[in-house]
Amino acid sequence: xxxxxxxxxxxxxxxxxxxxxxxxxxxxxxxxxxxxxxxxxxxxxxxxxxxxxxxxxxxxxxxxxxxxxxxxxxxxxxxxxxxxxxxxxxxxxxxxxxxxxxxxxxxxxxxxxxxxxxxxxxxxxxxxxxxxxxxxxxxxxxxxxxxxxxxxxxxxxxxxxxxxxxxxxxxxxxxxxxxxxxxxxxxxxxxxxxxxxxxxxxxxxxx
Numbered sequence: 001x002x003x004x005x006x007x008x009x010x011x012x013x014x015x016x017x018x019x020x021x022x023x024x025x026x027x028x029x030x031x032x033x034x035x036x037x038x039x040x041x042x043x044x045x046x047x048x049x050x051x052x053x054x055x056x057x058x059x060x061x062x063x064x065x066x067x068x069x070x071x072x073x074x075x076x077x078x079x080x081x082x083x084x085x086x087x088x089x090x091x092x093x094x095x096x097x098x099x100x101x102x103x104x105x106x107x108x109x110x111x112x113x114x115x116x117x118x119x120x121x122x123x124x125x126x127x128x129x130x131x132x133x134x135x136x137x138x139x140x141x142x143x144x145x146x147x148x149x150x151x152x153x154x155x156x157x158x159x160x161x162x163x164x165x166x167x168x169x170x171x172x173x174x175x176x177x178x179x180x181x182x183x184x185x186x187x188x189x190x191x192x193x194x195x196x197x198x199x200x201x202x203x204x205x206x207x
Contacts, residue, residue: 003066006128008059008136011051011096015060016043019096022116031114031154035179050100057136058098061115061129065090094120097129099137099146107144109137111166122156130164138192147189149174158188165190 011019022028023038050056095115102109113129115121137143148166150157166188174185 005064007062008132011058016040028114056100060093061095063092097133111146111148126160127163145191149185152184
């Protein structure tokens with residue numbers, strides 16, 4: 001059996017090339033309101049002007065994978081872990097999650113996320129990352145309300161947000177102009193009492 005655990009680590013300048021590559025992939029870019037090509041210069045400025053002063057809290061989404069050892073009694077020494085014990089963990093980075101426009105007086109922020117590895121989509125990683133980020137926002141930053149925006153047609157994202165505790169804001173929407181034409185933007189929000197805060201014990205995905 002394989003056990004996958006989602007965790008977050010703070011973004012650093014060393015992640016710049018990775019972030020730019022992820023955000024410029026078509027399947028990522030099409031779900032953002034800002035669809036212009038990302039550049040390393042632009043992302044470096046974002047880190048310096050937004051993340052470092054604390055206006056944005058951004059993390060890299062990581063997945064730790066551990067498989068049960070398949071060694072049986074009598075196997076040769078080429079399988080070097082004892083029978084029944086877990087083999088060494090593998091770690092993979094798959095995307096980024098963030099809280100932006102953090103208002104420490106009103107105690108609000110906007111949530112955002114993207115998965116940059118296409119084979120990691122639809123596996124529950126986004127929901128797990130959202131729960132961890134909401135826990136950070138409510139418990140560490142002391143926020144009271146977190147909202148998000150998503151483009152029409154992005155039903156997978158909406159389902160993931162709902163699982164994390166977000167609810168639609170009925171009657172609130174905007175129209176934006178994108179490369180492919182006008183599109184509707186919908187809003188969701190959650191408060192501390194209305195979401196499932198993430199803990200390491202409930203963010204394991206067993207496969």
